[in-house]
Amino acid sequence: MTRRLFTTNPRALALLYLLLALIAVVTGTLLSLLIRIHRTWPGLAIPPHGVIRPEDYLALVTMHGTLMIFFVLTVVPQFAFPNLVLPAQIGSDRMAFPRLNAAAFWITAASLLILLAAFFVPEGAPISGWTSYPPLSALAAAGPGQATGMDLWLIAITLFCLASVLASISFLATIFTRRAPGLTFARLPLTVWSWLVSSSLTIIAFTALFIAAAMLLADRHLGTSFFLPSGLVLNGTALNGIPRSPGGGTPMLWLHLFWFFGHPEVYITILPGMGLASALLANFTRRPVPAYRLMVAATLLIGFLGLGVWGHHLFVSGMNPYAGTAFGLTTIAIAVPSSAEVLTWLAMVFRGRLQTTTPLLFTLGFLSFFISGGLTGPILAQPALDAYLHNTFFVVAHFHLVMAMAGVFSIFAGIYYWYPLLTGRLMNEALGKIHFWISLIAAYGVFFPMHLAGLAGEPRHYAQLTGPVESFTRLLHVERGITWSAFLLAAAQLIFLFNLFRSARPGSRPAGENPWRATTLEWSPLAHPIISGDPYDYVRRPGHDEDFHPQWEPEKPF
């Protein structure tokens, strides 16, 4: 039993990660529905809790963001999927450091438990948002939830950082040392290239967050003052003169450290999806990926530039205006390799005959959201325009489309596509397509109108639409439409959950050996393949029936 539970088999670990992410995504979605309910019907009492108070609303937002960004959008593409297919795609049956890799899962599970425990401590979960800016996050008296709840949040994040770095070390070592004979870097699948870059980013970015979270914990409990200046007055009480009075630090240090993690994190969550999109478009158009080298170069360039754009989150912080100009420049620069990838995908869609399977539809959905969310990126990259749009619902719309929806649709594409590896069966296609179309339309119904609320100047994190001076009730019809779309979006996921569990049962469609007639090694029946070809060789040879050539088969002459 212990042996089975504490497994080092990567595919079993992938299943555990997916179950963990399922708990997180169900919780995170329910929290988002409570957010929507409160925004539309603020006086509604929700049993057993009652009416949502302003501090409850901020706790909901904080926990929703933390669960979704760390435990769904990072855990699935960056932890679960590599465990599921990374060793297989390079022709290995295990990771380079199996125990280290398994330890990462158990630390992640502990992190999730500690985070969820924050709901049940006195005063509840923290209210300072997923970015946890000090001094709000540094002083227990700054608000409800900022005492024990905030401590649990910080411990959970510290553990998550540790797990991410361990897992990424394991992935990188595996890619470098366990490739099958003949699998040169020029023959690596683009998903593996993506994990190479995203794992490198993880080690750099999550180390920064690890340090920042540890420093904040020290500020809270060890009397250090990394993030706290002197002269603070909280609730009418000067903090000077009290024992261990703070001073000498600055919240700006947290802003820089946090976003040095926070922006690469966006690429950590989305790069695996970009690699998967290339692979699935090749698979379901039955054509190779054009410009393979360009795609690899774009992935590397995005990873490299992604480390130098964090300052665009600080345009309105009072940072030196020349720094704003510099970060605006790097941010626009990263749009160029991203655009190159998008144009390649669009060209791929039109080259071949599309096999409109569910994984392909979700890949097109990923592409749709990546474009619609990505296009507002260059607007927000302009310091002059960001000075109006920063922290409004325009930004909420932007990152929910480009990171959350694109990320989740890519996760769905991966699950529908790789489901046979876990169950030996295929998911129901008809249900998959219904799931796709409802989700696509409902997701646009939720996030497109948020651009308008943002242009109207509505800030994030407002527990009520009415304040003493300004009222955003003129946007109530927009808010109501968003809420109904959110209900529809959540309901569509019930179809997915039904399909997910139903299709695993005996009697549903067996997948066979290579159900998608794919070329990459996760579909290989061989334990020790020898590689002689390119990863996406969907080309018909004269005299052969097949229109593809798997990487594990000996090269056939043209």
Add this chain to the structure above:
Amino acid sequence: MNFLPPNGALHGVALDHLLRWNLGIIFWLFVAAQILLVLALLPRRSSPSAPTSEPTRSRRAWFFVHVLPLLAISALYLWMLISSHRLWAARREQPAATNPIDVEVTGVQFQWYFRYPGPDGVYGATRPTLVSAPAGNPLGLDPADPHAADDIVSSILVLPAGRPVDLTLRSQDVIHGFFIPGMRLKQDAIPGMIGHLMFTPTTPGDYAILCSQVCGLGHYRMQARLRIVSPAGYDRWLNARERALNPTASTASAPGSAPGNPAR
């Protein structure tokens, strides 16, 4: 696009113009991309059979579907970069205006306070230990400092139309976001730091001041009012506040028309 609130600031005209251009361009790019994706799903007359050999990549086709669009979109990004930088440089990479109206903005959970330096043009010293909103001293003005005696502390921001304003941004406790949608202004007030925000209001009227950085449970109600009035109306308001503060002082020194700040 008429979702934008009415603009009342000098720099807002160019900002709105640029924002509308940006939104218009990306909206049509968005529509074009989504149409392409839907077209891809429509049944097409497919080539009779899959290619029987490595597709010979036509250089011309590659240029038209890939290189040319990438060059076009890079040119668009370059235009965005240059046009917005010109606006940003005009706003931020400039020396401070001469003879501006000085007001200090202080964020406190969950309230904005505005301090005018008074006829002497100098802000009096403040001490954290003296801060007491119930005692009528929310900013902790030090009575020992003679400059503090004439400082006006207000919960409404009143400014004259047509004169440059230099706001000094401070916070007592946590990070707040000073946001006036109608003035197209936003900058954080960070404790331990002093920020400056310069602008010129043009259109008289009332505007909402919001907090744009989550600052605690009362974040949503941390609002204040900005009132833009005529220069004469501004002088009247300032004189009235000054008299209320110091009934014995003469009203001869009209602060609104005082030439500059001798101390700066």
